[in-house]
Amino acid sequence: MIILGIETSCDETSIAIVSDGRIRANVVSSQVQIHSEYGGVVPELATREHLRNFLPLARSLLEKAGLITSEVDAVAATQGPGLPNALLAGFKAAQSLAFALGKPFLGINHHEAHLYSPWIKGEIADFSAFQPNVSLIVSGGHTLLVHVRGLLDHVVLGSTIDDAAGECFDKVAKLIGLPYPGGPEIDRLAAEGNPRAFDFPRPMLRDANDDFSFAGLKTSVRYFVEKNPEVIQDSRKIRDLCASVQAAIVEVLVQKTVRAAKRAKVRHITASGGVTCNRALRQELQLACQREGFTLLLAEPKYCTDNAAMIAVLAEQKMRHHSPATSLDAEVAPGLALV
Numbered sequence: 001m002i003i004l005g006i007e008t009s010c011d012e013t014s015i016a017i018v019s020d021g022r023i024r025a026n027v028v029s030s031q032v033q034i035h036s037e038y039g040g041v042v043p044e045l046a047t048r049e050h051l052r053n054f055l056p057l058a059r060s061l062l063e064k065a066g067l068i069t070s071e072v073d074a075v076a077a078t079q080g081p082g083l084p085n086a087l088l089a090g091f092k093a094a095q096s097l098a099f100a101l102g103k104p105f106l107g108i109n110h111h112e113a114h115l116y117s118p119w120i121k122g123e124i125a126d127f128s129a130f131q132p133n134v135s136l137i138v139s140g141g142h143t144l145l146v147h148v149r150g151l152l153d154h155v156v157l158g159s160t161i162d163d164a165a166g167e168c169f170d171k172v173a174k175l176i177g178l179p180y181p182g183g184p185e186i187d188r189l190a191a192e193g194n195p196r197a198f199d200f201p202r203p204m205l206r207d208a209n210d211d212f213s214f215a216g217l218k219t220s221v222r223y224f225v226e227k228n229p230e231v232i233q234d235s236r237k238i239r240d241l242c243a244s245v246q247a248a249i250v251e252v253l254v255q256k257t258v259r260a261a262k263r264a265k266v267r268h269i270t271a272s273g274g275v276t277c278n279r280a281l282r283q284e285l286q287l288a289c290q291r292e293g294f295t296l297l298l299a300e301p302k303y304c305t306d307n308a309a310m311i312a313v314l315a316e317q318k319m320r321h322h323s324p325a326t327s328l329d330a331e332v333a334p335g336l337a338l339v
């Protein structure tokens with residue numbers, strides 16, 4: 001089975017071909033450069049770039065995969081959540097292609113696709129391994145803990161009640177004068193800083209539920225910088241500040257994930273989403289899993305951030321398990337939740 005997947009929910013235009021659990025090609029055009037000038041994603045620009053990038057990207061994808069479109073068995077695209085017009089660009093292109101080819105179309109939940117991205121490793125993915133698991137999805141827009149009871153069977157345990165972890169990284173970075181996106185910048189500076197230099201709150205760490213909250217942490221960094229403006233002028237202290245904020249975010253994410261996994265009585269933990277690129281998060285998850293006896297499956301950095309490979313991978317599993325196709329008249333669902 002050959003599946004063509006499309007992802008345009010935010011600021012990456014991505015198209016992929018997956019066949020029999022293996023990625024044949026995955027092309028991504030990132031718009032980070034364009035949006036960094038504005039300090040965040042500008043929805044109108046994102047849509048324009050998706051439309052501009054789509055055909056050249058599709059040509060290079062087919063060339064890389066050595067395919068012609070008539071060999072495709074099904075077309076899938078992100079239906080939501082995401083920016084409405086950005087989603088429309090990829091979703092309508094996918095529906096048009098499915099219609100022209102006379103092949104089934106699948107609308108995919110972006111977060112459900114993230115759940116399966118840790119299995120994408122360059123070989124044929126074995127989705128029966130690492131099940132059941134507790135999965136942490138951490139991106140710029142969302143922070144979710146999910147109990148995956150088996151393939152295509154999950155229940156959301158908790159999510160952020162305000163800012164997502166990536167949003168916290170990005171807003172703190174902006175506050176201290178670092179460029180957008182701030183997460184990778186904080187990661188880079190934190191590597192040379194002392195994570196115990198400054199004490200920041202660990203929001204909701206002690207709460208018994210699986211929800212998160214990062215808005216208060218961002219506010220406490222703002223107060224700290226207002227009181228201690230010299231910190232962000234000093235190249236050593238700014239590294240300590242980055243390391244201390246990062247340590248607070250990472251500790252909450254790791255401890256709450258491990259606790260949820262214990263409560264769900266699973267042996268495996270998985271993690272995906274842009275923030276999973278963070279080196280301290282990867283390392284601390286690894287250490288906590290070793291200490292507590294869990295096996296850990298992390299998405300590879302290039303599949304942590306938004307990509308169409310995960311859309312096509314999930315669509316293929318849905319096809320194999322006889323999930324119904326999505327109507328060619330279906331609309332995008334910008335507020336689509338994972339339940």
Ligand code: KG4
Pocket residue numbers: 010138139140141142165166167169170181182183184187273274275276277278279304305306
């Ligand atoms: O999953 P993603 O590519 O897009 C969304 O769906 O949001 O995640 C983007 C987020 C941004 O907030 C970015 O700052 C964060 O992931 N991020 C990182 C790192 N790399 C990307 N955060 C911390 N450390 C990183 N190395």
Ligand code: ZN
Pocket residue numbers: 110114139273274305306
């Ligand atoms: Zn995402």
